[in-house]
Each structure stands twice: as C-alpha cells, then as structure tokens.
Amino acid sequence: MRIAVIAFDGITPFHLSVPSLVFGNIHGDVEKSVFDVFACSIDKGPIRTSAGFSIGIDADLAALKAADIVIMPSWHDDCRAAPPDLLDALRRAHKRGARMVGLCLGSFPLAEAGLLNGKAATTHWQAADTLAKRFPKVKVDRDVLYVAEEDVLTSAGVAAGLDCCLHLLRETCGAEVANRVARRLVIAPHRQGGQAQFIERPVPASRSDNRFSQVLEWVAEHLENEHSIDSLAERAAMSRRNFTRHFRQATGTSFKQWLLSQRLAHAQHMLESGEASIEVVAQKAGFGTALSMRQHFRSAFRTSPSAYRALFRESVAVKAG
Numbered sequence: 001m002r003i004a005v006i007a008f009d010g011i012t013p014f015h016l017s018v019p020s021l022v023f024g025n026i027h028g029d030v031e032k033s034v035f036d037v038f039a040c041s042i043d044k045g046p047i048r049t050s051a052g053f054s055i056g057i058d059a060d061l062a063a064l065k066a067a068d069i070v071i072m073p074s075w076h077d078d079c080r081a082a083p084p085d086l087l088d089a090l091r092r093a094h095k096r097g098a099r100m101v102g103l104c105l106g107s108f109p110l111a112e113a114g115l116l117n118g119k120a121a122t123t124h125w126q127a128a129d130t131l132a133k134r135f136p137k138v139k140v141d142r143d144v145l146y147v148a149e150e151d152v153l154t155s156a157g158v159a160a161g162l163d164c165c166l167h168l169l170r171e172t173c174g175a176e177v178a179n180r181v182a183r184r185l186v187i188a189p190h191r192q193g194g195q196a197q198f199i200e201r202p203v204p205a206s207r208s209d210n211r212f213s214q215v216l217e218w219v220a221e222h223l224e225n226e227h228s229i230d231s232l233a234e235r236a237a238m239s240r241r242n243f244t245r246h247f248r249q250a251t252g253t254s255f256k257q258w259l260l261s262q263r264l265a266h267a268q269h270m271l272e273s274g275e276a277s278i279e280v281v282a283q284k285a286g287f288g289t290a291l292s293m294r295q296h297f298r299s300a301f302r303t304s305p306s307a308y309r310a311l312f313r314e315s316v317a318v319k320a321g
Contacts (some may be wrong), residue, residue, distance in 0.1 A: 001172070002036045004067035004093075006086070007057055009043045009078070012050045015074035015104060015161065022165035022181060034173065040064065047088035060087040069099045069168070072106030073161065079130055082109040090115065100152045101168065106156040111135040119149045122159030137172050148302060162187055171311065175268035178183060189265060212236050212246055223263050223286035229255055258284075264300055269310040278305050 005019045016039065023035040040059035041047055041187050048054050062196075064070055070093045075082075090113040102110040107123040108131065110116050117137040122144050141147055146155040146164035148171075155164035164169070166189060171215040175189070181187040181217035215236045219227055232255070233243035244255070251258050267285040270276055279290045288295035298303050 001034060001068045001186050002038070002066055003069045003071060004064050005037065005039045005071045005073055006061070006071075007039050007041045007047055007055070010050055011047065011056075012074060013053075015057075015106075015307070016049075018073060019101060019165055021164060021185060022169055038063065039148045042083065043087060045276045051181055061085060064093045064098070067093060069101060070094075071101040071103065072109050073103045075105035075108045077105070079105060079108050079127055079134075082112050087113045094151065099168075101164065101166060102152070102154045104155060104157050107131060108134075110154065111138050112150060115152055116154070119152060121149075121152070121154040122147050122148045122156050123154065126157070159187075165240075170268075174272045175265055176272070179265060188261070194259050212238075212243075212250065220258070220262050223259075223266055224284055225286070227259060260296060260300075262295065263287060267297065267305065268308070271305055280307065 003019060003023055005016065006017055018256075020037050023037050038059060038060060039055075039057050040063040041057040042061065044060070046056045070090065072090070086109060090100065090109060094113075094115050100110060100115055102108075102121070102123075104124050105127055107116065107121050108127075111131060112135070113120065116135065118139075120139040120141055121131070122141045123131050125142055128140055128142040131138065143157065145160040146153060146167060148164075150168060153164055154166060155161050162185070166178050166182055166187075169181060170189075179189040206232040215232055218235070219232065229244060230240055233240045236243055238246065245260070247255050253261075263285045267281050268285070270281045270284060276284070276294070282288065282290045282293035285293065287296065295305065296303055297308065301308065303311070
C-alpha cells in the first residue's frame, strides 16, 4: 500500500514525519513492505522547513497517481489559499479512490478542494472557527482528536495526527499491530475525549514501583472482573488516596478511563482474532453486556463491534487477495 505525504516550503518537520513514524514502524508479524511511505513536494527543489534546515524531495505531485492514501500532513499557519495545482491533484486522487487524510491544518486544502463538503471534519482548535467560516459546507467538530469519514480523515493539532494515523493503521492492520506501534512510540493506542485531554497510556509510564505495576498487569489479565480503586489499592498495599495519586502520575489519566481503554483494546483483539459472539466478547472484556460494549465502542470508534469485525476481515481479505 503506497502512502503519499505532501510536503511544502515552510513545513514543520514533525508534521512531515508523523506518517513515517506510524506506518514506517511496522515490525513483527506484519512486514515493513505492507506500506511504502514516500514524500512528494508542491515546490520544486529542496524545501525549507520551519526548523531552519532544508529537505531534498525528488517526487512532485504527479506521484499521487500511484498512491492508495494521500496525506496532507499540515498547511501554512496563515491558512492561505492552496495553489491550483495542489487542489487539482487532490481532487484527481480522491476521484480515483485514494483515501484522503488532512492532519492538523492539512484539512484546509482538502476543504478548499471540496473534499469535505457535507462531511464532518476537524482541525487544530485555534483554526476551527476559520475553517467553519471559510467553508460553511463543512461540519466542523472543534473538540475531537480526529474524524474518520469513509473516504476522508482529518485530525486536530500536532499530536492528534498520530492518533489519526494510528486509527488508520488499526483499520488496515488491526488493533494488535497499532498497539505495538503505539508502544514503540511511547504514545497511547487510543485516546478518549477531545483535544484538551491528557494522553492515556495502556501501561504505567514508569515501572519503578514494581508492586504498583504488577497490580495494573493483573487488572489487564482479569478484565472480566469487577474492579474498584479500593480493592486495587489494597492489593497494592496503598491507601486509596496514594493509589489514586500514583495512578494519575504513572498513566496520565484516571483509573476509570484507563480501564475502559484496556477493555476496548481487548474487545478489538477478540473481534479480530476469533469467532466469539458479541455477547461473549463483551463478557470477556469486562463490559458485562453486549449493549454496554456497543455503546462504548460506538463512542470510542464511531462504529459497532459487528461493523468493526466485518471491516477488519474485509481488510484482511483484500490484503490476502
């Protein structure tokens, strides 16, 4: 699968590197060759970056013809109008079926090309009002980390680009691969909430307290059980107050949010790797009922467990074919 990342003069190096960090770090059961990530430039010759150094990029916008996914990793801070050549290239890529992605301010060229008309989209919160005013046909969501439409994805600012790319990786290769890449990057496989949320980590950021780490590992292995802060504090030989403070410092989130993230990840893995019914998956993941899991699944992933399983198996079938 070929992923084209569009660069431009003045781009921030971090934005340009995000797709490579996510899709270029596939190891283990999935070979690196699953993705071919390459950059192409709007401007001729070496492009200058906001960091003060230049990058030489050989490919131009004609390279989009060979891309399955086209990523606009950002845009100019002044949200200026995009050049006609770029807009035409984006429209042609979308028309022939490429998946389009706008990270951070990268949603502006996609909107200007008309690819977001009638669709929900997001961008950096500081530019959300500008996007909504300039493109009234776009349904701007100011709070979410990313929005995944069928053919177009957009993300909020800076780090949310990683969230968006991990979502795309999860759709393509499954939750287990996405989680492995997230751990390598030391980021959360999935963050709950909007742009102002703390990062949620599936494991403690520090393992200096071995007993505390063992408690969290035990919870992750017994998700089907009921868990309370009091019972876990007792298991860790801590007071409730000390456990809560330690948990927040170690994970950057609350125990309730962390537990939900663990249960969602386990449900994803079961849906991908087995034939268990939705009811059994809900019980094993600790949701109790299929209705509860469906509600949490739709809130987190904007889809149902059944649709997720079908989508993953369709992706696997396409790769196998």
